[in-house]
Amino acid sequence: MKITDIKTMLLSRWHEPENQWFTNTFRTVRADCPIIVVTTDEGLEGIGEACAYGGLAHIRSWVEWLKPSFIGRDPRDLSIVLSPNGRTRMYDCAVGGIDCALWDLRGKIEGKRVADMLKADSLKKVRLYASSGCRYDWSDRPEQLIEETLGYLADGYTACKVRIGTYWDWDGVTVDRFNGLMRDLAQEINGRMELMVDGNQRLTEEQALPIAKELDRLGFTWFEEPIPMADVDGYARLNAAVDMPITGGEQFTTLEQFRPYLEKHAYGIVQPDAGWCGITEALKIAEAAYRYGIDLCPHSWHNGLMAIENAHLVAALPNPRVLEVCMIQGPLQWDIFAEKPPIADGWLELPDKPGLGVALGENLESRFPYVEGHYAITVER
Ligand SMILES: [Mg+2]
Numbered sequence: 001m002k003i004t005d006i007k008t009m010l011l012s013r014w015h016e017p018e019n020q021w022f023t024n025t026f027r028t029v030r031a032d033c034p035i036i037v038v039t040t041d042e043g044l045e046g047i048g049e050a051c052a053y054g055g056l057a058h059i060r061s062w063v064e065w066l067k068p069s070f071i072g073r074d075p076r077d078l079s080i081v082l083s084p085n086g087r088t089r090m091y092d093c094a095v096g097g098i099d100c101a102l103w104d105l106r107g108k109i110e111g112k113r114v115a116d117m118l119k120a121d122s123l124k125k126v127r128l129y130a131s132s133g134c135r136y137d138w139s140d141r142p143e144q145l146i147e148e149t150l151g152y153l154a155d156g157y158t159a160c161k162v163r164i165g166t167y168w169d170w171d172g173v174t175v176d177r178f179n180g181l182m183r184d185l186a187q188e189i190n191g192r193m194e195l196m197v198d199g200n201q202r203l204t205e206e207q208a209l210p211i212a213k214e215l216d217r218l219g220f221t222w223f224e225e226p227i228p229m230a231d232v233d234g235y236a237r238l239n240a241a242v243d244m245p246i247t248g249g250e251q252f253t254t255l256e257q258f259r260p261y262l263e264k265h266a267y268g269i270v271q272p273d274a275g276w277c278g279i280t281e282a283l284k285i286a287e288a289a290y291r292y293g294i295d296l297c298p299h300s301w302h303n304g305l306m307a308i309e310n311a312h313l314v315a316a317l318p319n320p321r322v323l324e325v326c327m328i329q330g331p332l333q334w335d336i337f338a339e340k341p342p343i344a345d346g347w348l349e350l351p352d353k354p355g356l357g358v359a360l361g362e363n364l365e366s367r368f369p370y371v372e373g374h375y376a377i378t379v380e381r
Pocket residue numbers: 198200224225250299
């Protein structure tokens with residue numbers, strides 16, 4: 001079997017004004033989705049979603065540039081796999097998406113689920129955590145965060161990750177005020193679901209430490225990216241200061257990049273994303289982290305195909321835990337599929353079909369026409 005073509009489908013959908021979401025100084029007005037399709041001379045196709053953070057047009061341009069090295073090659077030949085470089089986000093996302101599409105194709109050729117090809121006793125379903133907390137405004141009703149989280153609890157989710165809200169300086173938000181909101185949240189949830197916080201690298205170490213201590217005391221499951229990602233020693237100090245894992249690495253795409261963080265125990269959990277670095281590299285990172293007693297819980301924002309890629313990854317991990325699922329992506333997220341994969345009570349069942357086990361819906365490019373430009377706008381107050 002030979003690869004005959006690789007195409008990139010770019011899809012977009014505007015959020016209705018009431019469904020736009022916001023964090024820091026950004027308001028996200030659109031959902032984007034780049035899907036890579038690898039075709040063969042025997043009619044089989046592999047599909048993969050690249051992380052949209054690579055920029056849709058850039059991803060397509062890199063895929064076009066890389067395509068000639070794949071044409072005429074056997075998709076089962078693992079020597080054709082490209083590695084992310086850890087420097088160029090658009091290149092890495094293109095490589096990650098191609099890698100996922102090749103795994104889908106290999107599974108279809110072998111008649112096996114991707115997770116089963118990666119590990120003999122892989123899981124059949126993975127536990128999801130609802131990822132959001134991107135709709136509360138410190139100058140309006142921060143308690144919206146608690147109502148939103150209670151909604152996910154009512155929908156059957158057993159874990160939820162929240163964020164730190166709109167730009168703190170607009171409203172003079174302090175560490176004490178944020179910790180107060182987290183205390184209220186923990187009290188309302190009252191142990192009925194796991195809670196995590198994502199700082200999106202917005203805090204200083206001086207701010208992050210008292211927050212980490214309070215989250216640890218309140219029983220939160222992890223505190224993600226509290227400070228800028230390059231500060232490996234800052235991460236190591238924070239991770240040593242509390243029992244709860246300090247987590248990160250969603251923008252790291254190579255094992256080499258993770259090495260100092262593993263050696264210094266700077267992360268309690270690592271969070272690469274199969275749509276950003278590929279399933280192949282993510283598994284290498286998982287295996288290295290496991291030697292340090294560190295688990296992998298992938299970053300997985302954006303659309304359903306990336307969630308499925310990361311679900312197969314989680315199902316094949318040495319110590320599978322949870323998979324992130326974006327709660328605010330709108331209809332593009334699951335409408336890219338002919339049939340939505342089964343999600344019930346906060347669990348995603350891996351389809352019992354070869355490859356990634358999902359098929360794309362019809363006429364996606366006319367239903368979700370690509371829109372150029374950035375998916376978010378910067379707000380000034
Ligand atoms: Mg994150």
